[in-house]
Amino acid sequence: MIRTVATTPYDDQKPGTSGLRKKVPVFSQENYAENFIQSIFDALDGFKGKTLVLGGDGRYYNREVIQKVLCIAAANGFGKVMVGQGGILSTPAASHLIRKHKAFGGIILSASHNPGGPKEDFGIKYNAENGGPAPEKITDAIFSKSKAIKEYRIADAPAVDIDTVSTTTLEGMTVEVVDPVKDYAEMMEGLFDFKALRKLFESGFRMRFDAMHAVTGPYAKEIFENRLGAAEGTCRNYHPLPDFGGHHPDPNLVHAKHLYDDVMSAAGPEFGAASDGDGDRNMIVGKGMFVTPSDSLAIIAANATLAPGYARGIAGIARSMPTSAASDRVAEKLGVGIYETPTGWKFFGNLLDAGKVTLCGEESFGTGSNHVREKDGVWAVLFWLNIIAARGEGVKEIVEKHWAAYGRNYYSRHDYEEVESARANALIDELRGKLGSLPGTTVRGLTVEKADDFSYHDPVDHSVSEHQGVRVLFKGGSRVVFRLSGTGTSGATLRVYMERYEPDPKKHDIETQQALADLIAAADDIAGIRRHTGRDRPSVIT
Secondary structure (H helix, E strand, O other), X not given: OEEEEEOOOOOOOOOEEOEEEEEHHXXXXXXXXXXXXXXXXXXXXXXXXXXXXXXXXXXXXXXXXXXXXXXXXXXXXXXXXXXXXXXXXXXXXXXXXXHHOOXXXXXXXXXXXXXXXXXXXXXXXXXXXXXXXXXXXXXXXXXXXXXXXXXXXXXXOOOOOOOOOEEEEEOOEEEEEEOOOHHHHXXXXXXXXHHHHHHHHHOOOOEEEEOOOOOOHHHHHHHHHHHOOOOOOOEEOOOOXXXXXXXXXXXXXXXXXXXXXXXXXXXXXXXXXXXXXXXXXXXXXXXXXXXXXXXXXHHHHXXXXXXXXXXXXXXEEEEEOOOOOHHHHHHHHHOOEEEEEOXXXXXXXXXXXXXXXXXXXXXOOEEEEOOOXXXXXXXXXXXXXXXXXXXXXXXXXXXXXXXXXXXXXXXXXXXXXXXXXXXXXXXHHHHHHOHHHOOOOEEOOEEEEEEEEOOEXXXXXXXXXXXXXXXXXXXXXXXXXXXXXXXXXXXXXXXXXXXXXEXXXXXXXXXXXXXXXXXXXXXXXHHOHHHHHOOOOOXXXX
16 A cells, blocks of 8 residues: 655755765654655656666665665666665666666665764665766755655555565565676676686685675675685675674774774785775775876776776776876876866766766776766775786786876875864865965975866866865975865865975985975865864874
């Protein structure tokens, strides 16, 4: 039976760059999740009888919302929902399913790299028919509907068994529970040289992959150990848990330090990698070398033709504005386009769909390509393994040779997490107010050449996105970028990015924070970080 339930709107359901993210107690409020799900469908047209892809990263409240989506989708007229077994589906795998099966779209339940648990984070994101995050015109429409919603439609039915691969019906709608790994693993086999990778592991090459008790565990176990023959135990923390084992599923030098320490130890493996809550981020570590996400994008681009799926070369590269310019130099040498976009993977979608770019990357540990419309953690790890196998070199050697050929972009990001929103906004507002007076001034021996609030003009649909981050560019090519992140659920996260280009190989062995010391001090002088935030150091340095 299908019911129409009267409801009242909530005023805080505006989706961010990655959907709607709130604490579990917020989503658990009466009709809160139902309102937002119905608002998604109310903002869409033409889905009657069509297919919806559904899954999540297994975090707390995932299974409950899976059932809500199924019942509301049935009541609204979808013809079919493809749901990952156990409610599990990594974000890139969901994107692939949407594209492969020509689905109308998909709903992904995740708060990405944020913690999970009864009082932690949850999220709902809608992906469009191209497999990518909904563009702003759709998320704006969803928010508009959420503010005016008066009722939602839902099927009254027993919970669907999502733990068994099977096909059932729900009020006339087909529910297909699918293996969440199979299609994705087959796609990876088509992109990379699995025969060469099997030989790499047969030769004794050792790797450690930390799934952080998040969604990529089943994918890593199947691909690295079962299909490529990596030793049993290569994959750690591979069982997805609702609270990620009490850990923070963010693959960086703070939350995955144990992996870094393992690889750097004398007895550790040659290669280490990790992914995040929903499987779209990655961290790459080699013996004696941590690879920054910016360098990772540049090195993948420079070596792209070593992978069978990219043997014909790449059309172009896109990077988010805060990401270092390392990939720009590769694009210049290859003679392909380079595009600088705002932060948020949705901005890459138009460029990928138009065939302008093949590879994309963000400094926040996200890399991907035109194989899906999301960043992809396991894909990035496989690309690195493919490069290692083809070149017969370790990570450190590959990175240092790249710097020698292209120069090194010293780069770091300082995060000030959970800053009181009013304080964070005051800092940015004050910065914007002084942009006109900064050029020509000298700070810590650095002369400001240009200062602006980044705006993006999409070359495909000609849309304009303003206020995407404050940039201060210095003579000589160094820069500092300030922006507030929209991925958290508590307060605001101030992100500060410092970058310096060094072409001289003799100066490539300086410790990163030392190489950027004057820029770090200049950032505080310009923005008054300590004064505004009350912090004397960042929460996280990457």
